[in-house]
Amino acid sequence: MTGFPRSGLLGSAAVGLGLLAAAWTTSATAETYKWITFKPQGAGDAQAISTQWFVDEFKTRTDGKHQIEVFWGGSVAKTREVPDSLAAGVGDFGDIVTPYFPDRFPLNNAVGFFIPQPKSTMEIAELMETWHATYPQFGQELTSQNLKAIGYRPLESYGLLCTSPVRKAEDLKGKRIRTYGFAYPALVEALGATPVSIATSEAYEALERNILDCTPIGPALAHGWKYDEVAKYYIEIPLGASFGHLIAMNLDTYNGMDEETRTIVDQLGSEYAKAYSDELDATIAQVRAGWTEKGVEVIEFPTEELTSIVGDERIQAVRKEWINRADAAGVPSAEIVKELSF
Template structure:
């Protein structure tokens, strides 16, 4: 396995010895520290709260900006102990984490950001298979970071589904490619980091995203029309931990971390909501992004498309194979 820096190798070696007694836990994230968005600020809050709640006995050192593992390497890096904690961008791994990526197979869906986070907590509580999927890969979920409701950021104004025919739209995962094809548009698979340049160079015409993320990644510098297309909130990240590191904690510290994971979701949600309000104000002012309505019924009508239904059926099949009775889960994700 090849890692991006020699730091990762040194870190892996240091974690091999005495992990249970370690007072400094490591957190790896692809996010730059200077991003100053809800993701980075809430993570800083998490770090500070952990130190405070453990009375300074333990702390967390964050390795920002993919310096230890790139976004696509994080699950494996955590599983091997190249970091104690980290962000797993769940939609990038629909095959590796099919149960925990349920939201990613059901787009569009009606849940808000808060409701998505609540659903993940509920599913982990009621269906042990969700946690088992992580445990089998030496991982443990500390918390969940849902994203905001998504619309479509475009370089040209879009008024109806007809305007999307032939447009090139950024895509990832399973549901978006099928949904974009149902729009008669062209899905273009891109990572988040590659999408700015793709929009700037008109390699793609649009990208599904929420306002706060669009501002965070500065997509709104190169695409000036935000279409209120009701994709629903996206499930973003599992705040995950190496299972050995988690089990190696003393009972008191583990209890602190468990409660902190619950409190984190509340704090993050508040930051995200405030950030979206601020971004929309900036769009109306100095950033000059035009927000356009979209007939939501045109999008929800595409749920009956054969390709979209095939993606949903694929998740149901995976759930059945895992022994999950999925009726209650799927009911949450239907309009």
């Protein structure tokens, strides 16, 4: 009978079983993580583009062993559902719009109490990273809810988009200006204008119908929401960048990663703000370049006329509210306040 010797058959079988076991082990340890976001995939803005950057880099740096699948456009969790969905493990990564949860994340909403302030998008991202590294209370605010911040996505520096020219503080008297959050209502009142609470999605029509005279916004968002179709004056009033989104993870997922993968996530989180900020800057430059043809006039606002009102008691009362929260949490607030002051 012609064939393999018995020892050869056993050897071949052993090799085959070994290859099968190796393949099974590789398959068992490979992971596909879920990223849940409210952003539409085709938005084409800095937020969506930088999210895809993170996903692509994660796959590359893990040599394709792990990957992230993005569930775009609120398909798994709407904007206000993301923190609970992440905490419950419905997703592994996600975008938390921090200002929507002022009582849930009071420390991480610090910047929202200090408008106007002098910092840019990248500077605010760096401050947030520093605060998380320096004051454990910032992170504990998240870990207590089974969440972990791995990156920071501040919004762009804001000015005012208006339906008529504003060249000095006096021109703002009586204007109806869209407000939200903590600092903007107090700031608008201190400027002698009238704060009006209107949702982002409704502001286009409000500007078009003269229900609003102005809205605080940056060039990229003004173009993205098409507000610059109905309001043709962009006022360079230095409101500063405001903090927008945490790039967060389910804490159990993060802790369950092997050390190598966790290190990659930490590196990407640290690099994320630069990738996002670079994309945002490119978008802003493109929007500004197109404004001339679109008939949008950019008007410089005297900085001193804004900074001179920061001492107004209404503005200071808002800032004091956050200071009290920080003090109660054991965070020394003086250095943070100094960073966010002109």
